[in-house]
Amino acid sequence: MQATDGRWPQVIYQVLRAGNVEQVVYVPDAGHGALIDMMLADERVHTTLLTTEEEGIAIASGAWLGGQRTALLTQSSGVGNCINTLSLVANCRFPLLMLVTMRGEWAEFNPWQVPMGAATRPVLAAMQVKTLPVETAADIEDTVSSAMMLAFEAGQAVAVLLSQRMLGRKEW
Amino acid sequence: MVVVGDAQSSAKLDRRAVVRELLRQRGDMLVVTGLGSASYDVFDAGDNEANFYLWGAMGSAALVGLGLALAQPERPVAVITGDGEQLMGMGGLATIAVKRPGNLSIVVLDNGRFGETGMQLSHTAYGVDLHRVADCAGFPLSLDLRTMEQVRELQPHLLRTEGGPRLATIRIVAEAQKRALPPRDGVYLKNRFRRHLGFAVS
Numbered sequence: 001m002q003a004t005d006g007r008w009p010q011v012i013y014q015v016l017r018a019g020n021v022e023q024v025v026y027v028p029d030a031g032h033g034a035l036i037d038m039m040l041a042d043e044r045v046h047t048t049l050l051t052t053e054e055e056g057i058a059i060a061s062g063a064w065l066g067g068q069r070t071a072l073l074t075q076s077s078g079v080g081n082c083i084n085t086l087s088l089v090a091n092c093r094f095p096l097l098m099l100v101t102m103r104g105e106w107a108e109f110n111p112w113q114v115p116m117g118a119a120t121r122p123v124l125a126a127m128q129v130k131t132l133p134v135e136t137a138a139d140i141e142d143t144v145s146s147a148m149m150l151a152f153e154a155g156q157a158v159a160v161l162l163s164q165r166m167l168g169r170k171e172w
Numbered sequence: 173m174v175v176v177g178d179a180q181s182s183a184k185l186d187r188r189a190v191v192r193e194l195l196r197q198r199g200d201m202l203v204v205t206g207l208g209s210a211s212y213d214v215f216d217a218g219d220n221e222a223n224f225y226l227w228g229a230m231g232s233a234a235l236v237g238l239g240l241a242l243a244q245p246e247r248p249v250a251v252i253t254g255d256g257e258q259l260m261g262m263g264g265l266a267t268i269a270v271k272r273p274g275n276l277s278i279v280v281l282d283n284g285r286f287g288e289t290g291m292q293l294s295h296t297a298y299g300v301d302l303h304r305v306a307d308c309a310g311f312p313l314s315l316d317l318r319t320m321e322q323v324r325e326l327q328p329h330l331l332r333t334e335g336g337p338r339l340a341t342i343r344i345v346a347e348a349q350k351r352a353l354p355p356r357d358g359v360y361l362k363n364r365f366r367r368h369l370g371f372a373v374s
Contacts, residue, residue: 049267058238058239062241062243067369068243084230085232088232091227
């Protein structure tokens, strides 16, 4: 994995911490790898390793009940796992901040990533989650901070979609 | 072939009486309920601003409890759910075991049935033991309770903020109860819970 701008995980980390995100829930992911490592190294952040992505929706909802902000880090393939659990967010109008690394949309080697990559936006839209795409690293800071405000101030469910083109080619 | 486990066929405990006992002296316990009968049982024991009832998102109750327990380490958090609901979130028991929240307890009211859909047999009726799953995942305390005396012994553990996570299966009689329906408005339930904890409703 090579990023077009190697600093963007650091930018996301700083924006999330400045916005007082105190819980981070994640599944292992190459695209989010550097960000996950930074969160793991931050003792003020509860990091929770998930067995499947929908667990993160539930944990983020419980964290908000208890007064904490959460970011869910996932691949586009994991978005599909979240569908029914997103009814919890929609019914209770919980804030939700998802950071989604896209697969199956650019220089993809693995055809099994393509269907869910193509379905990511319509699935999220169907479950009332607003999507904010990021095509270049230069837009990350502004987009993530906007998503945070939408989520935690306006009480919306928001997913930032980090494009595969920006993430760089996976080497096989 | 249907093989109903001995644990279910010999169960004698009444679910409503069990939940009333668990919540009789609840102190500052925060309670999350799994959808279906567990939500009705907790509501029947007495509605409370510190209750958050799930009506859907099956498999999520224990994980809502995890997020809450991490955010509120000074408060004991009890998740009260059923065997079917917890079976749908079995991977979550691994997630909780690894995170090891000392203030989280999970109570599984186990009748070996999917009550909401017509009392069909669940996996626990065929011998899957959720307390053993929790034990193998690494929960510091996992229990399998069959008597009211054991339930009374469990109760003080639910008020502890250290030593968890705990999981107890409680074998209850497989019979439908009169429904006691808590509010279904999720925004209302969220806001009153957060207000109880002192957060402004914006």
